[in-house]
Amino acid sequence: MDTFGLLAQGFLVALEPMNLLYALIGVTLGTAVGVLPGIGPALTVALLLPVTYKLDPAGSLIMFAGIYYGGMYGGSTTSILLNTPGESASIVTALEGNKMARKGRGGPALATAAIGSFVAGLIATFGLALIAPFIVKFALSFGPAEYFALMVLAFMTVSAAFGESSLRGLTALFLGLALGLIGIDLQTGQARLAFGIPDLLDGIEVTTLAVALFAIGETLTVAASRSSGDERIEPVKGSVWMSREDWSRSWKPWLRGTAIGFPIGAMPAGGAEIGTFLSYSVEKQLARKPEEFGHGAIEGVAGPEAANNASAAGTLVPLLTLGLPTTATAAIMLAGFQQFGLQPGPLLFANNSSLVWGLIASLLVANFMLLVLNLPLIGLWVRLLSIPRHWLYAGILVFATLGTIGANPSVFELGMLLAFGILGYLLRQFGYPIAPVVVGLILGPLAEQQLRRALAISQGDLTVLVHSPISIVLLTLAAAAVIVPLVMRARGRGKVLSQLAADED
Amino acid sequence: MKHFVLASILGGLLALPAHAADYKIMAPAAPGGGWDQTARTMQTALQDEKISGSVQVNNVPGAGGTIGLAQFANQASGDPSQLIVGGYVMVGAILTNASPVTLDQVTPIARLTGEFEAIVVPAKSDIKDMAGLVAKLKADPGSVSWGGGSAGGTDHITAGLIAKAVGVDPTKVNYIAFSGGGEALAAILGGQVTVGISGYGEFESQIKAGELRIIGISSDEKVAGIDAPTFKEGGVDVSIQNWRMVAAAPGITDEQKAAISADVEKMVTSKSWKDALATKGWADTYLAGDEFKAQLAKDIESTSGILKDIGLVK
Numbered sequence: 001m002d003t004f005g006l007l008a009q010g011f012l013v014a015l016e017p018m019n020l021l022y023a024l025i026g027v028t029l030g031t032a033v034g035v036l037p038g039i040g041p042a043l044t045v046a047l048l049l050p051v052t053y054k055l056d057p058a059g060s061l062i063m064f065a066g067i068y069y070g071g072m073y074g075g076s077t078t079s080i081l082l083n084t085p086g087e088s089a090s091i092v093t094a095l096e097g098n099k100m101a102r103k104g105r106g107g108p109a110l111a112t113a114a115i116g117s118f119v120a121g122l123i124a125t126f127g128l129a130l131i132a133p134f135i136v137k138f139a140l141s142f143g144p145a146e147y148f149a150l151m152v153l154a155f156m157t158v159s160a161a162f163g164e165s166s167l168r169g170l171t172a173l174f175l176g177l178a179l180g181l182i183g184i185d186l187q188t189g190q191a192r193l194a195f196g197i198p199d200l201l202d203g204i205e206v207t208t209l210a211v212a213l214f215a216i217g218e219t220l221t222v223a224a225s226r227s228s229g230d231e232r233i234e235p236v237k238g239s240v241w242m243s244r245e246d247w248s249r250s251w252k253p254w255l256r257g258t259a260i261g262f263p264i265g266a267m268p269a270g271g272a273e274i275g276t277f278l279s280y281s282v283e284k285q286l287a288r289k290p291e292e293f294g295h296g297a298i299e300g301v302a303g304p305e306a307a308n309n310a311s312a313a314g315t316l317v318p319l320l321t322l323g324l325p326t327t328a329t330a331a332i333m334l335a336g337f338q339q340f341g342l343q344p345g346p347l348l349f350a351n352n353s354s355l356v357w358g359l360i361a362s363l364l365v366a367n368f369m370l371l372v373l374n375l376p377l378i379g380l381w382v383r384l385l386s387i388p389r390h391w392l393y394a395g396i397l398v399f400a401t402l403g404t405i406g407a408n409p410s411v412f413e414l415g416m417l418l419a420f421g422i423l424g425y426l427l428r429q430f431g432y433p434i435a436p437v438v439v440g441l442i443l444g445p446l447a448e449q450q451l452r453r454a455l456a457i458s459q460g461d462l463t464v465l466v467h468s469p470i471s472i473v474l475l476t477l478a479a480a481a482v483i484v485p486l487v488m489r490a491r492g493r494g495k496v497l498s499q500l501a502a503d504e505d
Numbered sequence: 506m507k508h509f510v511l512a513s514i515l516g517g518l519l520a521l522p523a524h525a526a527d528y529k530i531m532a533p534a535a536p537g538g539g540w541d542q543t544a545r546t547m548q549t550a551l552q553d554e555k556i557s558g559s560v561q562v563n564n565v566p567g568a569g570g571t572i573g574l575a576q577f578a579n580q581a582s583g584d585p586s587q588l589i590v591g592g593y594v595m596v597g598a599i600l601t602n603a604s605p606v607t608l609d610q611v612t613p614i615a616r617l618t619g620e621f622e623a624i625v626v627p628a629k630s631d632i633k634d635m636a637g638l639v640a641k642l643k644a645d646p647g648s649v650s651w652g653g654g655s656a657g658g659t660d661h662i663t664a665g666l667i668a669k670a671v672g673v674d675p676t677k678v679n680y681i682a683f684s685g686g687g688e689a690l691a692a693i694l695g696g697q698v699t700v701g702i703s704g705y706g707e708f709e710s711q712i713k714a715g716e717l718r719i720i721g722i723s724s725d726e727k728v729a730g731i732d733a734p735t736f737k738e739g740g741v742d743v744s745i746q747n748w749r750m751v752a753a754a755p756g757i758t759d760e761q762k763a764a765i766s767a768d769v770e771k772m773v774t775s776k777s778w779k780d781a782l783a784t785k786g787w788a789d790t791y792l793a794g795d796e797f798k799a800q801l802a803k804d805i806e807s808t809s810g811i812l813k814d815i816g817l818v819k
Contacts (some may be wrong), residue, residue, distance in 0.1 A: 143697035184572060184602060187682050188656055196605060199579070202565065202572040268691035323710055324691055410580060453681050457650045457698060 010357030026063035030070020062362040084215040089272035089308040096300030106382040107240030113305040120258040120306035121367040124313030144454035149474035151447035156478040157281035176440020199412040217424020250302040257306030265314020272311040276304035527557040533573020550778040569598020569655040575606040581754035585761035592749035594658035601657030615793035622723035623705040635739025646677035652698035659747040676816035
C-alpha cells in the first residue's frame with residue numbers, strides 16, 4: 001500500500017469517536033500544562049502513563065500526542081501575556097510577544113502563535129509521514145563536530161541579534177556561559193563551581209533562570225519604579241484578530257520557522273530551543289521593518305512559534321524510525337509503546353504500520369483541534385491584561401513561584417529563583433539585555449560537550465571541526481553572520497544598523 | 506477572571522498530588538538508558554501485579570547517577586514512597602566523582618538484575634570481530650574511540666579492563682562519555698565513534714535490525730538468545746556484569762523498610778517481572794537483606810581497586 005493509502009487508513013483509526021475524545025482530552029491537558037511554568041508535557045505523560053494502561057494502544061498514544069502538541073502551544077500564551085515562559089522552547093516568544101501584548105496587540109500575537117503552530121505542525125507532520133527516513137539519515141550524519149558548528153552558528157546569529165551595544169550583549173551572554181559551567185562535568189565526572197552544594201551538582205535549571213529573569217525581574221522593576229501610571233498596559237488596541245498586514249508579515253516566518261525547526265528537532269542532540277533562536281535571528285535579519293524588533297515585531301513571534309511546534313514533530317522522527325528518544329516526552333512515549341509490547345525502531349513501520357499511521361493521522365487531528373480550541377479563547381486570554389497592575393504582577397509572582405516549586409520542590413531552588421530575579425532586576429536597571437543570559441546557559445554546556453567530544457575523537461586534531469561539508473557550511477554561515485554587518489557598517493550604512501539596535505528583554 | 510485563573514492554577518497543582526503514586530521511582534539517568542528501563546519495568550510490574558496502585562518514574566540524568574543520588578538523598582529523606590534505581594555504574598561514579606553523597610546515605614533494598622556489556626560497531630565498520638578490535642587497539646589506542654555512558658561507569662571500566670587485558674595502557678583509552686542511552690546510540694549509528702560499549706539491551710533492536718554488529722559480550726559463557734561470542738572466546742580475558750538495584754530513601758523506619766522489601770520481593774517473583782526480564786535479556790540476580798549489604802560492600806571495595814588500576818581514580 002502506498003503512503004497515502006496508509007495515511008487514509010490511519011485517519012479511519014484517528015477519527016473514531018473514542019479516539020477523537022482522547023485527542024480532545026490530550027490537547028486540553030497539554031495546553032494547561034504548557035501554560036504552567038515548570039510542569040511540562042513530559043511530566044504529564046508520565047503521570048498519565050499508568051492511567052492509560054487499561055486503554056487500547058491507539059487511544060492512549062493519540063492522547064499522548066495531543067498532550068505533546070498542546071504543551072508546545074500552551075507555553076506561548078504565558079510568554080506573550082505575562083512574560084513568563086512556560087517551557088524553555090517558548091523563551092524567545094516572550095521577547096517580541098510580550099512587547100506586542102503591552103501595546104494592546106496581544107490578540108494578534110496569540111493568533112499568529114496559534115496559526116503558526118498549526119501550519120508548522122501540519123507541514124511537519126506530513127514531513128514525518130513522507131520523508132522521515134531521509135531526515136533521520138541527515139540527523140545521524142551530525143557528529144560532535146557538526147553539532148559544535150551548529151552551536152557556533154546559533155551563538156553568532158543570536159549575538160548579532162543583540163543589537164548595537166555588543167559589549168552589553170556579550171557581557172550578558174558570558175554571564176549565562178559562566179552559569180552554564182556550574183555542575184558535574186560529563187566527560188570527567190568532576191564538579192565545577194558547585195561549592196559543595198548538592199543542589200548545584202545538576203547545574204542550573206533553564207526554566208528557573210528564565211522565569212526568574214523574565215517574570216520576577218520584571219515584577220521587581222515595576223514595583224521599584226516610582227511612577228505608577230506612565231506605562232499603563234492597554235489590554236486591547238484595535239482588533240484582537242490579525243489584520244491583513246499581520247497575515248502578510250506572518251506567513252513567511254511560519255514557513256521558515258518550520259523549515260528550521262523540523263530538522264533540528266529530529267537531531268538527537270538538537271533540542272527545540274536552538275530552532276527558536278535560529279528562527280528569531282533569521283526573522284530579524286530578513287524583516288522589512290527590522291527596527292520593530294525589540295518593540296513587538298510580529299515576525300519574532302510567528303517564526304519561533306512555528307519552529308518549536310515543527311521541532312516537536314521532528315522529535316518523533318528518530319523515535320519512530322530508530323527508537324531513539326531525544327526529549328523527555330519522547331522517552332516516556334517510548335515507554336508507552338513498550339508498555340503495549342511495541343518496539344519502536346527500524347522495524348516499527350513494517351510490523352505495526354496501522355498503529356504508526358494512526359498516530360500520525362491523530363497528530364494531524366490534534367493539531368486541528370488545538371486551533372479550533374484556542375482561537376476563540378484568545379479574546380478571553382487578552383483580558384488578563386486588564387487586571388490592575390499591582391494585582392497582575394502579584395499574580396505573576398505567585399504563578400512563577402508555584403510553577404518552580406511544582407517542578408522541583410526544593411528550598412534551594414526557590415532561593416535561586418529569587419536571587420536570579422534580583423539579578424534580572426539589576427540587569428534591567430543598568431540596561432543589559434536579558435535573553436543572552438538564558439541563551440548562554442542553554443547553548444554553552446551543549447557547545448562545550450560537543451567540542452570536547454569532537455576533539456577527543458580526533459585526538460586533538462583541530463581540523464576535525466572543518467572535516468565535513470555540513471560543518472563547513474554551518475561555520476561559513478556563522479562567519480557571514482559576523483562579517484556581513486561589519487561590511488555594511490564600513491560602507492556607511494551604520495545608521496540603518498544602529499536603528500536595528502534594540503533592547504532585547 | 507483573576508480568581509478563576511488563580512483558582513485553576515491552584516486546582517491544577519493540588520490535583521497532581523491527588524493522583525500521586527504509591528511509589529515514585531527516580532531513574533538517575535536520561536530516559537532510554539538502562540536505569541530508566543529498569544525503573545519503567547518496575548513500574549509496569551508493580552502495577553500489573555496490583556502491588557501498587559500507581560507508580561511514577563522521573564529522570565534526573567548526569568554523572569553516573571550521582572546527581573540523581575544527591576537529589577534523592579536530599580529530597581526524599583524519610584519518605585517511604587520514594588525509590589531510586591541504581592547499580593554498579595553508580596558505585597564507580599561515586600568513586601571517580603569523589604561524590605559527597607554515597608550509597609551510605611540511602612537505604613539499599615535489593616539487587617534486581619544483571620546485564621552483560623556488549624561491544625558493537627556500525628554494520629559497515631571494517632572491524633569484524635574482537636581480534637580486529639584488539640589489533641586496532643594495539644596499533645594505536647587513541648584511534649579507537651569508545652562511545653558509552655558517563656565517565657567512570659561500567660562501560661568505561663570495561664573498556665579499561667579490555668585494554669589492560671591485551672597489554673595496552675588503560676589510561677590511553679579514548680573514551681567518549683554520553684549522558685544516556687539515546688545519545689550514545691545515535692553517535693554509534695552515525696559512525697561518529699569507532700565502537701559502542703553498553704548493556705546488551707540498549708543495542709538489541711538495532712542489532713536485530715542489522716544496523717549494528719555485535720562483536721563480543723562480557724559474560725563468562727554464551728548467553729541464550731544472544732548470537733555473539735564472549736570476550737573470552739574472542740581472546741580477551743575479561744568478564745563483567747552490570748548489576749542494577751533499587752534503594753529506598755534515607756531516614757525511613759525499619760517497618761517501612763520491611764514493607765518496601767516485601768513489595769519488591771513480591772514484584773521479582775511475579776510473572777510480569779520474569780517475562781520482562783526475558784524479553785530484555787537481563788539476568789535475574791535478585792539478592793536482598795544482609796546478603797545484599799555484604800555483597801555491596803565487597804563490590805565497592807573491589808571497584809575502588811579496579812578504578813585505581815586502570816587510572817580512573819588517583
